Amino acid sequence: MRHYTLVCVFIIIALLIFSSDALRSQSWKTIITPSDRSFLYDVIELPNGILAVDDILGVWVTSNNGASWTRTLNTYNVLRMRGTNSLFALGGVGTAFIYVSNETGTTWSNKATDSIARPYVVEIAERSPTEFFALGTMMVGTSPLLYRTTNGGTTWYSASPAEAPYFSAMLAGPDNMLYGVHSTDGFYRSTDNGSSWTLSNSGITTSSFSSIVGKGQDTLFLPSSNGTLYRSTDKGLSWQSITSAFPTTSTLLSLHISSAGELYVATKTASQSTIYRSSDGGITWSPVGDPISSSSGGLWSIAITPRNTIVALVDYDLYTNDSTFVTTGVIGQNELPFTSQLYQNFPNPFNPTTIIKFDLWKKSHITLKVFDLLGRELFTLADEEKEAGAYSFCFRGETLSGGTYFYRLQTDHSVSIKKMILLK
Numbered sequence: 001m002r003h004y005t006l007v008c009v010f011i012i013i014a015l016l017i018f019s020s021d022a023l024r025s026q027s028w029k030t031i032i033t034p035s036d037r038s039f040l041y042d043v044i045e046l047p048n049g050i051l052a053v054d055d056i057l058g059v060w061v062t063s064n065n066g067a068s069w070t071r072t073l074n075t076y077n078v079l080r081m082r083g084t085n086s087l088f089a090l091g092g093v094g095t096a097f098i099y100v101s102n103e104t105g106t107t108w109s110n111k112a113t114d115s116i117a118r119p120y121v122v123e124i125a126e127r128s129p130t131e132f133f134a135l136g137t138m139m140v141g142t143s144p145l146l147y148r149t150t151n152g153g154t155t156w157y158s159a160s161p162a163e164a165p166y167f168s169a170m171l172a173g174p175d176n177m178l179y180g181v182h183s184t185d186g187f188y189r190s191t192d193n194g195s196s197w198t199l200s201n202s203g204i205t206t207s208s209f210s211s212i213v214g215k216g217q218d219t220l221f222l223p224s225s226n227g228t229l230y231r232s233t234d235k236g237l238s239w240q241s242i243t244s245a246f247p248t249t250s251t252l253l254s255l256h257i258s259s260a261g262e263l264y265v266a267t268k269t270a271s272q273s274t275i276y277r278s279s280d281g282g283i284t285w286s287p288v289g290d291p292i293s294s295s296s297g298g299l300w301s302i303a304i305t306p307r308n309t310i311v312a313l314v315d316y317d318l319y320t321n322d323s324t325f326v327t328t329g330v331i332g333q334n335e336l337p338f339t340s341q342l343y344q345n346f347p348n349p350f351n352p353t354t355i356i357k358f359d360l361w362k363k364s365h366i367t368l369k370v371f372d373l374l375g376r377e378l379f380t381l382a383d384e385e386k387e388a389g390a391y392s393f394c395f396r397g398e399t400l401s402g403g404t405y406f407y408r409l410q411t412d413h414s415v416s417i418k419k420m421i422l423l424k
Helices: 002-025
Strands: 029-031 042-045 051-055 058-062 070-074 078-083 087-093 095-101 108-110 120-126 132-137 145-149 167-172 178-182 186-190 213-215 219-223 229-232 251-257 263-268 272-278 299-304 310-314 317-320 327-330 353-360 364-371 377-386 389-396 403-410 415-422
Touching: 042 078, 042 299, 042 310, 051 078, 058 078, 070 095, 078 120, 095 120, 095 132, 120 167, 132 167, 213 251, 219 251, 251 299, 263 299, 272 310, 353 364, 377 389
Parallel strands: none
Antiparallel strands: 029 317, 029 327, 042 051, 051 058, 058 070, 078 087, 087 095, 087 120, 095 108, 120 132, 132 145, 167 178, 178 186, 213 219, 219 229, 251 263, 263 272, 299 310, 310 317, 353 389, 364 377, 364 403, 403 415
16 A cells, blocks of 8 residues: 555656646747738637737737638727727727627727717726726826726716826726726725725835736735736735745736636746746746747737637737647747838837837848937937847837827938827
């Protein structure tokens, strides 16, 4: 009996070691994406296996694991895509839009009405398929207003008599609870559906956040920019740092809870992105696969499929460890561009960070600079010789006031200028 027990123990240990090694050694492959797409910014896996990605010109979906893509929403200036009970595409072109899709992501209906007196919607929080909150903002200089609907968007009303903080993420909780994350202030909570807000940073020592995730009735998770994950078990009244597994130089992004209750989080540094998994509520973490090399664009978001596999959006390309997807091969197999092109920054409008991307069809000395409306040079993002290829630069506008700015790419054979808008 003792011999049998020892054999079982050795088998279990071997399986654990093998599973850990297999988890670490998984290779990431690139999913075939639409050839005429713009920037890809968000990725969402729908429960029926359909994958949706957004760019500034709309939303693409694939129902056959990347073998083919269809742009099901065509509209300019999609700023964000969100998905819980429903699939939302947010933004605005002169007037705000909140497109809501059916369960397959193939048809869309704009739920924004004239009651949303803001030209852009930048965030949404869904409590149920009929009740959700939208954060609308002006182009420049005005804080957002919070709107609420309880009938699926047929009618909207102002949820607060005053301007709301400019949240980078929102979450609707139970019992009139509403949560918001400000990129520098920290965590806000509301007990009256957004009519009033209270800053609640007890136990938090960091000042930069990107998202918030809820689990159950009371538990919240808050990833930060210094590699720290915070957890609250009292609806955000107090917070505790629950892990030191990540480098302090990394930013935690795109925290997800799978259907099996496991936590996944993406970490981004200057040169690479790594995805981790936790099976004990965020106390301990294991890397999933090898790190993914990334440029200044880096990792934006991840989606967890119903099969508990991962789709990651890194440097505007999709990567996966799921063998059912149609892939182009291992990381790094990119064709050289046929022309030189400067792309529209994304997101636009932005606050405070945006990505500027351009292609070079041949080797050239380039300068990439930012100017104000009077043509005064403010920043030089690049002044160097570059090989042919695709490049992206991260521009941060924390020190600038809200308004319109221009960025110019000058090469040995062309000059291109585009406009961008900073919201503050």
